[in-house]
Amino acid sequence: MKIAVIGGGPAGMMAAASAAMGGASVLLIEKNNFLGKKLRITGKGRCNITNSAEIQEFINNIPVNGKFMHSAFYAFDNNDITELLKRYGVETKIERGGRIFPVSDNAKDVVDALKKYVKDSGARAIQGTVTEILKTENGFKIKVKEKGNITCDKVILATGGASYPQTGSTGDGYRFAKSLGHEIIPPKPSLVPLVTEGTLANRLMGLSLKNIAIKITDEKGKKVYEDFGEMLFTHYGVSGPVILSASSHLRDFENKNYILSIDLKPALDDEALDKRILRDFEKEQNRDFINSLDALLPQKLIPVIVSLSGIPERKKVRDITRAERLKLVESIKKLTLKIKGTRPVAEAIITSGGINVKEINPKTMESKIVPGLYFAGEIIDVDAYTGGFNLQIAYSTGYLAGENSAKDW
Numbered sequence: 001m002k003i004a005v006i007g008g009g010p011a012g013m014m015a016a017a018s019a020a021m022g023g024a025s026v027l028l029i030e031k032n033n034f035l036g037k038k039l040r041i042t043g044k045g046r047c048n049i050t051n052s053a054e055i056q057e058f059i060n061n062i063p064v065n066g067k068f069m070h071s072a073f074y075a076f077d078n079n080d081i082t083e084l085l086k087r088y089g090v091e092t093k094i095e096r097g098g099r100i101f102p103v104s105d106n107a108k109d110v111v112d113a114l115k116k117y118v119k120d121s122g123a124r125a126i127q128g129t130v131t132e133i134l135k136t137e138n139g140f141k142i143k144v145k146e147k148g149n150i151t152c153d154k155v156i157l158a159t160g161g162a163s164y165p166q167t168g169s170t171g172d173g174y175r176f177a178k179s180l181g182h183e184i185i186p187p188k189p190s191l192v193p194l195v196t197e198g199t200l201a202n203r204l205m206g207l208s209l210k211n212i213a214i215k216i217t218d219e220k221g222k223k224v225y226e227d228f229g230e231m232l233f234t235h236y237g238v239s240g241p242v243i244l245s246a247s248s249h250l251r252d253f254e255n256k257n258y259i260l261s262i263d264l265k266p267a268l269d270d271e272a273l274d275k276r277i278l279r280d281f282e283k284e285q286n287r288d289f290i291n292s293l294d295a296l297l298p299q300k301l302i303p304v305i306v307s308l309s310g311i312p313e314r315k316k317v318r319d320i321t322r323a324e325r326l327k328l329v330e331s332i333k334k335l336t337l338k339i340k341g342t343r344p345v346a347e348a349i350i351t352s353g354g355i356n357v358k359e360i361n362p363k364t365m366e367s368k369i370v371p372g373l374y375f376a377g378e379i380i381d382v383d384a385y386t387g388g389f390n391l392q393i394a395y396s397t398g399y400l401a402g403e404n405s406a407k408d409w
């Protein structure tokens with residue numbers, strides 16, 4: 001049995017190794033001249049390998065098509081990947097929210113371990129850009145730009161999504177799958193910066209905020225998401241960890257108007273914040289209002305909050321009324337921006353959409369349309385929230401595709 005695996009990311013590496021260990025002769029074809037280019041930049045170079053959660057929790061962290069992942073997660077779970085990495089010298093640690101990282105904080109160690117695993121399995125990796133996949137009577141013909149035609153019995157498509165195309169994931173696999181008769185759910189960005197209306201974000205560009213809380217509501221005031229952590233303002237809107245996480249909950253820009261509300265002082269409720277402001281004001285009685293907030297807010301935010309509070313900036317602090325102070329509290333606890341949409345898929349951490357899961361057997365990852373064709377990783381229409389769940393999707397589906405493709409000799 002000759003199996004070609006297209007794409008040398010985590011899904012492709014896992015698929016190639018498990019097919020080779022099942023006894024097949026495996027060729028892993030990767031467009032870059034090294035494997036795991038995207039994997040190397042995951043988790044800001046630290047690689048959030050997986051999560052310590054139970055399998056059901058993994059499924060809960062997949063907003064669409066989570067159930068499709070059931071068999072794959074049971075076949076190869078978070079313990080399997082951490083044990084595998086340990087065998088190759090990568091010790092892991094658990095951080096906030098169950099996120100698992102290498103103790104070394106170096107994603108390259110994870111890539112190197114998977115590369116060794118592929119090599120030890122007997123799979124052969126070559127550099128080559130696949131340009132076309134054709135079904136033949138007995139198998140497949142793969143056109144590789146640098147190498148000519150390759151024939152094989154089975155194909156595992158693990159070309160990733162369309163995010164961060166500079167890493168090689170340029171969405172080629174969607175085209176191949178479509179030409180073989182598959183439906184592609186339109187790729188959309190997920191875990192992506194958000195574009196906001198108006199000039200507020202632009203005015204605050206470059207400002208990074210820690211320990212803030214955000215809440216996103218729809219036009220009816222219904223809460224869609226809330227979180228606590230870090231964010232930053234950019235020329236187009238907002239980004240940073242809490243914003244990226246929020247974005248994967250905003251799935252209906254066509255029909256909904258999302259509003260972002262930032263609480264700049266989540267540790268203090270309205271009353272406590274008012275007391276804190278009063279204390280500051282007591283020391284600043286004779287100052288202009290605009291010069292009285294230095295201890296409370298970052299410099300860049302002061303003119304914005306002053307103007308939102310409606311209090312004249314040159315008003316003396318001693319003349320500020322209680323009603324004005326309460327408006328100031330509200331401006332600090334509810335800095336509001338309307339969300340227009342997301343940045344493009346190329347800037348997203350994850351592509352949602354991809355091969356329609358209805359056309360893939362969840363127990364084997366084999367196409368229900370083209371026998372002998374398998375899928376693994378981000379190319380499939382499954383995407384998760386942050387926390388290491390997306391990489392686990394890649395290893396689990398890769399493992400299942402590899403194992404099953406090697407089965408029926």
Ligand SMILES: Cc1cc2nc3c(=O)[nH]c(=O)nc-3n(C[C@H](O)[C@H](O)[C@H](O)COP(=O)(O)OP(=O)(O)OC[C@H]3O[C@@H](n4cnc5c(N)ncnc54)[C@H](O)[C@@H]3O)c2cc1C
Pocket residue numbers: 006007008009010011012029030031032035036037038039041042043044047048049050128129130131158159160161163164167168169170171172173348349350376377378379387388389390391392394
């Ligand atoms: C900046 C960033 C940080 C991330 N951090 C995390 C994290 O910490 N934890 C987490 O769980 N997830 C993270 N992710 C998501 C995670 O990287 C992906 O879910 C994962 O890489 C998907 O694996 P894959 O193997 O399916 O695809 P990819 O990793 O995209 O690999 C696909 C491979 O196929 C190759 N390829 C494509 N077309 C062809 C072709 N025509 N011929 C030959 N080869 C081809 C590509 O070059 C590429 O190497 C992050 C993503 C980004 C962009």
